[in-house]
Amino acid sequence: MSLVLSRSVSERVVLQYGEEEIWVTVTKIDDKKCRLAFDASRAVVIHREEVFQAIKRQEDEGGDTEAA
Numbered sequence: 001m002s003l004v005l006s007r008s009v010s011e012r013v014v015l016q017y018g019e020e021e022i023w024v025t026v027t028k029i030d031d032k033k034c035r036l037a038f039d040a041s042r043a044v045v046i047h048r049e050e051v052f053q054a055i056k057r058q059e060d061e062g063g064d065t066e067a068a
Contacts, residue, residue: 010026024036024037024038
């Protein structure tokens, strides 16, 4: 299931998981990109997709995730 939202600059979305909240703010919109700001506690880990996938590959191979 996917949720698709439209947001303008300065508008926010909040993600809530248990007691944790992640606030996502649109800070800039260009032709083909938007810039997002994430506000969350340090307990929440946030990665770009390609970094997340690299970490998962290392974990699957039994490697150390500190290098990622």
